[in-house]
Amino acid sequence: MYPNLYYAFKDLFGIEINGLKLVNSFGFFVALSFILSAWILTLELRRKQGLGLFVHTEEKIKIGEPASLSELITNGLLGFIFGYKIIGAFTIKNALDDPQSFILSGEGNLLTGMLTALVFGILKWWEKKKVQLEKPEERIIRIWPQDRVGDIVIYAALFGFLGAKIFHNLENWNEFAADPIGSLIAFSGLTFYGGLICAGAAIIWYAKKHKISLIPMLDAFAPTMMFAYAFGRIGCQISGDGDWGIANPTPNPYSWLPDFMWSYTYPHNVLGEGVPIPGCTGPFCNQLAIPVYPTPLYELIICFVLFGVLWFFRNKIKVPGQLFSIYLVLNGIERFFIEKIRVNTEYDIPFNPTQAELISAGLVIAGITGFYYFKKVKPSI
Template sequence: MYPNLYYLFKDVFGWNLPALKIVNTFGFCVAISFLVCAWLLVKELKRKQALGYFVYKEVTIEIGKPASIAELLINFFLGFLLGYKILGIFIIKGALNDPQEFIFSSLGSLPAGILLGLFFAGFKWWEKNKAKLPKPEKRNIRIWPSDRVGDITIIAAVAGFAGAKIFDNLENWDRFIQDPIGNLFSASGLTFYGGLIVASLALLYYFRKNKISFINVADACAPGLMFAYGWGRMGCQVAGDGDWGIINSAFVSNAEGGVQLAGSSSEFQKVLADNAQYYVSQFGSLNEVQHAAVKPFLGLPNWLFAYTYPHNVNSEGIPIFGCTWDNYCNHLPLPVFPTPIYEIVACLLLFAFLWSIRKRIKMPGRLFAIYLFVNGIERFLVEHIRVNTKYHFLGINPTQAEIISLGLIIAGVALYIIVPKLKAARQLAANINTPS
C-alpha cells in the first residue's frame, strides 16, 4: 500500500522526494478520474450537439474592461491560500512529516501567503490591462453545453466532495458525534453515492438555470461516471482507505503483513482470539466479526482473495514488524477480501460496455437508465462481502449503500420504461405550442 506518492516513487523507483508526501494517492486517483470524465463528457456533448440534441445559448459579454476590485480580491485570496498552505508545507518545520494533517490545520506561512496572493492579483491586473480597450465593447457569443464542462466539473467536484463527506458521517454516526468538526474536515472518509446524489442535485439546478436538457447531459455523463467510479476504487485499493471486504477466514497473515493459507479453521480462530482487543473495538464482539472462507481457484493469486492492506492510510490494524514508514506501519490482523479490486474490474468492464452501446441508444434517457441499473447491481452485489455500518429496520439489516443501490436499480428500470412516455409528452407539448 502507498498512502501517498512519496512512498510509491520511493518503493518503485528508489527516488527520495519528500515533497510528494503532500499528494495523497487516493486524491491523485480521484483527480485523474475527474479529468478523464471531463474529457469523455466533452467528446459526448460535442457528438450530441452535432446530432441536434442541444442548442447554443447566446450571451452578451463585455470585453476590454480593466480588472475589477472583486477579480483582484478573488485572485489574491486564491494565491494567499496556496502560499499559506502549499508553500507553507515546505517552509514550516515538520509539516512534511504529515502534510495532510498540516493542510487541514490552522497552521501556515503568512509571508508566503501574502507574497503569492500579491503575485496572483498582480498577474490578473496585468492580464486584463494587456487586453484593455480605450472603450469596452459588448459582443454576443454562442455558448454550447460542451463549453460549460469546466463549470460542470467544478460543481460536481465541490458538491460531490461535500455530499460524500455528509453521507459518510451519516453512515458512521457514532464516530461523527465523538468529533464532528474533525470528521467533517478530515482528509479521509468519503461515500461515493453521497457524492453522486448531492452532485446530481447541484447540476440539475445548474442545467435548469442555463436551459440545458438534463436527461441528454445525463446520457453523455453515464460512461464517464462509470469510469470515474472504477478508477476512484483504484485509489481506495492503493491507499487502503478502509473500503475493503469482510475477513477471508481461509487465510491468516504474518508479521510482515503477508498472507498464507490457514492450516485449519482453528488456526483462524486462534489469530482472531489473539487479536480480540482490536476486533472487539471494531465490532463490539468477536461473534459479530463477519468472515467467509474462500480459497484460490483457477490458478489465481492469493492477493486476489485475501489482503491485509499493509501501510494503509488509516493506520488500521496492528504494527508491521520492522516498519519505518512514519505513521503508516500497520496491517490488518487477518486478511480481508480486496473488494476495491473487484469493483475496479467490474466498473471498467461496465464502462467499456456503456461506451460501446452509446451510439446505438437513440432515445434520450435510456443510456442513463442502463447506467443506473448496472451501477446499482454491481454495488448491491459487492456489499455482501464489504464491511459497512448496518441499519436495523423491520427485522432487516441493510447497509446505506445497499439501500441506495437498490434505489438505483429501481430508478433505472423505471426510467427505462417511462422514457418513451416522456418523449411523447414533450412532442405533444411542442405541437400544442406550435402556431398552426
C-alpha cells in the same frame, strides 16, 4: 500501499521528493478521474450536439476591461493560501512528516503567504492588462453544453464531496456525534451515493438554469459517471483508505488468481489500521491483522468493464433516457452485490441492510422503470 505520492515514487523509481508527501494518493486519483471524466463528457456532449439534441444559448460578455478589485482580491487570497500552506510546508520543520495535520492546522508561513498573494495579484493584473482595450466592448457569444463542462465538473466536485460527507455522517451517526468537527474536516469518510445524489441534484439545477436539454445530458453522463467511479476506486485500492471488504482468512482456492486479488492485508494503509509491520519505522507502518477481500480492486475492474459496455451501446440506443436508465441498473446491481463482502454500517431494521444496499436497490427499480417509461413516452428534451 502508497498513502501519498512520496512513497509511490520512492518505491517505484527510487527517488525521494519530500514535496510529494503533500499529494495524497486517494485525492490524486480522484482529481485525475474528474479531469479524464470531463474529457469523456465533452466528447459525448459534442457528439450529441452533432445529432441535433442540443441547442446553443447566447450570452453577452464584456471584453477589454482592466482587472477589477474583486478579481485582484480573489487571486491574492488564493495566492496567500497557497503560499501560507503549500510553500510554507517546505519552510516549517517536520510539517511534511504529517501533511494532513499540518494542512488542517492554523500553522503556516506568513511571509511566503504574503509574497505569493502579491505575485498572484500582479499576474492577474498583467493578464487583464495584455487584452485591455481603450474602450471595452460588449459581444454576444454562443455557448453549447460542452463549453460548460468546466463549470459542471466544479459543481459535481463541490456538491459531490458535500453529499459524500453528509451521507457518511448519517450512516455513522455515533462517530459523528462523538467528534463532529473531526468528522467534518477529516479527509476520509466519504459515501459514494451521497455524492452521486447531491451532485446529481446540483447538475440538474445547473442544466435547467442554463437551458440544457436534461435527458440527453443524463445519457451523456451515464458512461462518464461509470468511468469516474472506476478510476476513483484506483485511489481507494492504492492508498488503502478503508473501503476494503470483510475478513477473508481462507487460503486462495484458485491457482490462477494472484493471492492479493483473493485476500489482502493492505500494508502501509493511509488510515494506519491494523498491527505494526515488523521492521517498519515512521508513519504508515501498519497492516491488517486478518486479510480482507480487496473490494476496491473488484469494483475498479467491474466498473471499467461496465463503462466499456455503456460506451459501446451509447451509439446503438436511440431512445433518449434509456442509456441513463441502464446505467442506474448496472450501478445498482454492482454496488448491491459488492456490499455483501464489504465493510459497512448496517441499519438495525429487518434484513439489516446497509445504506448503499437500500439506495442501490432503489436505483435498480428507478432504472428499470425509466427504461420502459422512455420507451413508451418520448420525453420532452
